[in-house]
Amino acid sequence: MNKGILTYLLVLMTSLTVFAQSADDLAGEYYKNGDFEKAALEYSKQIRKGAAWQTLFRYVNSLKRVNKSDEALKFLKKQVRSDEDNKVYYDVLTGYLLKDQPDTTKSYNAFAAAFADAKGSGDRLARLGEAFKEVEEPRWAIKSYETARTVAKEESAHSEELAALYRSTGSTEKYIEEMLTVLQQGEKKEVVYNSLQTVVNSKDEALLEKVVYDKIQKNPNVLAYNEVLSWYLLQKQRFNRALIQEKAMDRRMKMNGSRVYDLGQMALNSKDYKTAADAFEYIVTSYPQGQLYPIARRMVINAREEQVKYTYPVDKAEIHKLIRDYQKMLREIGLNPRTLEALRNTANLYAYYLDEKDSALTALNTAIEMGRGDKNFVDKCKIDKGDIYLLMGEPWESTLLYSQVEKSQKEELLGYEAKLKNAKLHYYKGEFVLAKELLDILKMATSREIANDAESLSLLIVDNTGMDSTEAAMKEYASIDLMLFQNKTDQAIEALNKMQIQYKDHSLVDEIIWLRAKTFQKQGRYDEAIEDLKKIVAGYPQDILGDDALFLYATITEERKKDKPAAMDLYQKLLQDYPGSIHVAEARKRFRLLRGDIIN
Numbered sequence: 001m002n003k004g005i006l007t008y009l010l011v012l013m014t015s016l017t018v019f020a021q022s023a024d025d026l027a028g029e030y031y032k033n034g035d036f037e038k039a040a041l042e043y044s045k046q047i048r049k050g051a052a053w054q055t056l057f058r059y060v061n062s063l064k065r066v067n068k069s070d071e072a073l074k075f076l077k078k079q080v081r082s083d084e085d086n087k088v089y090y091d092v093l094t095g096y097l098l099k100d101q102p103d104t105t106k107s108y109n110a111f112a113a114a115f116a117d118a119k120g121s122g123d124r125l126a127r128l129g130e131a132f133k134e135v136e137e138p139r140w141a142i143k144s145y146e147t148a149r150t151v152a153k154e155e156s157a158h159s160e161e162l163a164a165l166y167r168s169t170g171s172t173e174k175y176i177e178e179m180l181t182v183l184q185q186g187e188k189k190e191v192v193y194n195s196l197q198t199v200v201n202s203k204d205e206a207l208l209e210k211v212v213y214d215k216i217q218k219n220p221n222v223l224a225y226n227e228v229l230s231w232y233l234l235q236k237q238r239f240n241r242a243l244i245q246e247k248a249m250d251r252r253m254k255m256n257g258s259r260v261y262d263l264g265q266m267a268l269n270s271k272d273y274k275t276a277a278d279a280f281e282y283i284v285t286s287y288p289q290g291q292l293y294p295i296a297r298r299m300v301i302n303a304r305e306e307q308v309k310y311t312y313p314v315d316k317a318e319i320h321k322l323i324r325d326y327q328k329m330l331r332e333i334g335l336n337p338r339t340l341e342a343l344r345n346t347a348n349l350y351a352y353y354l355d356e357k358d359s360a361l362t363a364l365n366t367a368i369e370m371g372r373g374d375k376n377f378v379d380k381c382k383i384d385k386g387d388i389y390l391l392m393g394e395p396w397e398s399t400l401l402y403s404q405v406e407k408s409q410k411e412e413l414l415g416y417e418a419k420l421k422n423a424k425l426h427y428y429k430g431e432f433v434l435a436k437e438l439l440d441i442l443k444m445a446t447s448r449e450i451a452n453d454a455e456s457l458s459l460l461i462v463d464n465t466g467m468d469s470t471e472a473a474m475k476e477y478a479s480i481d482l483m484l485f486q487n488k489t490d491q492a493i494e495a496l497n498k499m500q501i502q503y504k505d506h507s508l509v510d511e512i513i514w515l516r517a518k519t520f521q522k523q524g525r526y527d528e529a530i531e532d533l534k535k536i537v538a539g540y541p542q543d544i545l546g547d548d549a550l551f552l553y554a555t556i557t558e559e560r561k562k563d564k565p566a567a568m569d570l571y572q573k574l575l576q577d578y579p580g581s582i583h584v585a586e587a588r589k590r591f592r593l594l595r596g597d598i599i600n
Helices: 003-032 036-046 053-065 069-082 084-098 105-118 122-134 138-152 159-168 172-183 186-196 205-218 223-235 239-253 258-269 273-286 293-309 316-333 340-353 357-370 375-391 395-408 413-428 432-442 448-464 472-485 489-502 509-523 526-539 546-559 564-577 584-595
Strands: none
Touching (some): 053 069, 053 084, 084 122, 138 159, 172 205, 172 223, 239 273, 293 316, 357 375, 375 472, 395 413, 413 448, 472 489, 509 546, 526 546
């Protein structure tokens, strides 16, 4: 063929393709913008024998939108005679146009005719299901997909389509069943969990649990069903029940405890210390030669330690038992980088709960010697030592150690933490100017927590100094704060009671009540804590602690008093009275969870 002619034909074909695409785009643009008169005109140019469903539907729908249903019906009647292959589509569209007529029989008959023509072919039924969805006939679409599944003899066919349709028609149980079928396709796990998340905390939540348990009972060897039950229990933070599932799956699938370990960490982070300890104990017992054994051995003691520390009054016998457990573990596994943290934990137990500060320092010195190759670990131990010297009333030793870490960890998180410790040390000693200089630097720290702590302490100092030359009230308050650091809670409460009477007209009075409320909370004296928080909420609502007191009051009411309606009222009050509070996001989330809203 002549090269010039070939080039001409290629250009012509390209031009025709571009023209066709432009026509499609133009029709689609008119349709999207609601200009149905022009859309119908453009689609009429595209329709030929065997036109695609999307084009047919948009053409007919455009005519319907401009009140030309009769014209559309004539078109469909003509098409049926000339294009038998797409008769099911024409019947669906005919039924769609007739839906608005008083006599719904004609519409039903058209849909039934389409279904009758397609029901022998799985592929045609699937395409019919899509068409029924487009014309907003979900029940006919369900019937088409269900029949297509029967024809194909495949139980999982069209699960995603059916799940969406069951959901839209309120058939929640069937929706859940279909999503569990989809779950067996491994790559769809995230899609399924994201979809089922909308059922969690909804009125249909009980159905989810029922369907999953039914599936497990009928198909005990299908891992996917056990996984979704574990996922659901974790969403509800029912860690103990989730652990039962995870242990069963671990034994069946030989997972070496990896998923059980992850659950233990989640339970620990959520302060379910008993379940965390049980999870780590399972790994220790089941996999004594496994890779997770050394860390699980330490974590089981760590979880029990947290449980003991947050049970008031602290049982010293339990503290001694924890120390023996740590020591036994260290003898069994030996001192190495993975067990050195246990030595730090032991030191802090000695210092804060048994008042054996010399034993604590000995343990930390051993840890520093053994861990000298890890600068971060050594500096953490130095901060611990500084804290212990402060407990012992030796602030000069404390500041020396904190300053060493500041220098070693300059511009690092540990360095900022050490600087904050030094600032608090000046504060405890009543050296408020020096404390504030360091706190002003820390306000710009990269760690939000440290910056917030620095800001809070700086404001406390600014708001309550300069009122008299001796600053006696502020110094007394700081000394009580030091008592609390030293774990002298009963002594601190006695001092706060006296201070409240002595300085009843001082600007510190709300801070005094707040500090006492938090101390009561730490001791587990929740009713007394609530009484103090009520005083702040009622008497000092516009002061800086107003929203903090209200939020703490709400959380104690929710978590400790288990009074859901009262907690909801308090969270709602915070949202209304303190819209700019840093607690707003968390208060809103907690309120919605208590109300039963869906939280994604």
